[in-house]
Amino acid sequence: MDIKLKPIGIVHSPFKRLEDIEPGKYAYPRGFNSIHGQLEIFEEYEAGLKDIEGFTHLVVIFVFHKAEGFKLHTKPLLDDTLRGVFSTRSPHRPNPIGVTVVNVRGRKGNILEVSGVDMIEGTPILDLKPYTPRDQKSSLRLGWLDDKMKKES
Numbered sequence: 001m002d003i004k005l006k007p008i009g010i011v012h013s014p015f016k017r018l019e020d021i022e023p024g025k026y027a028y029p030r031g032f033n034s035i036h037g038q039l040e041i042f043e044e045y046e047a048g049l050k051d052i053e054g055f056t057h058l059v060v061i062f063v064f065h066k067a068e069g070f071k072l073h074t075k076p077l078l079d080d081t082l083r084g085v086f087s088t089r090s091p092h093r094p095n096p097i098g099v100t101v102v103n104v105r106g107r108k109g110n111i112l113e114v115s116g117v118d119m120i121e122g123t124p125i126l127d128l129k130p131y132t133p134r135d136q137k138s139s140l141r142l143g144w145l146d147d148k149m150k151k152e153s
């Protein structure tokens with residue numbers, strides 16, 4: 001299947017290059033919560049932002065455009081064991097797609113002010129969706145991450 005996707009906008013981030021994100025600095029639980037940035041939605045899609053101000057959080061679906069290749073087994077930052085890529089948030093995946101929940105701070109036309117940015121400058125945005133209570137799950141099991149998140153919280 002040949003899937004063609006077109007970015008609807010780009011991320012503006014204080015992280016200009018991958019090297020600007022110091023490994024381990026933004027570990028759980030707070031992570032990137034305090035990192036501010038903007039989502040610039042291209043003018044042709046701006047009308048789709050109608051009513052978005054009412055939501056505190058959005059799910060941003062984007063492309064890891066600077067990720068080269070993928071590994072099916074990868075060593076996560078928080079771990080020293082090789083893990084299956086689909087049990088990690090690694091950017092190096094067969095389809096280099098990322099998902100981040102951001103906090104919406106405001107909107108000026110086609111620009112959304114947000115916090116919780118873990119993407120670098122210029123990251124192409126594929127889609128935005130409202131984050132709703134249906135996205136909040138309880139009784140989570142976190143596999144290999146369980147112990148690490150307990151230690152960090």
Ligand SMILES: C[S@@+](CC[C@H](N)C(=O)[O-])C[C@H]1O[C@@H](n2cnc3c(N)ncnc32)[C@H](O)[C@@H]1O
Pocket residue numbers: 018021063064065066067089090091097098099100101118119120122123124
């Ligand atoms: C661990 S991933 C998690 C991203 C997202 N929250 C997710 O779960 O899909 C975040 C890391 O991806 C890398 N990254 C951010 N933007 C990127 C981009 N446009 N291309 C490649 N790597 C990127 C940075 O190293 C950042 O720390």
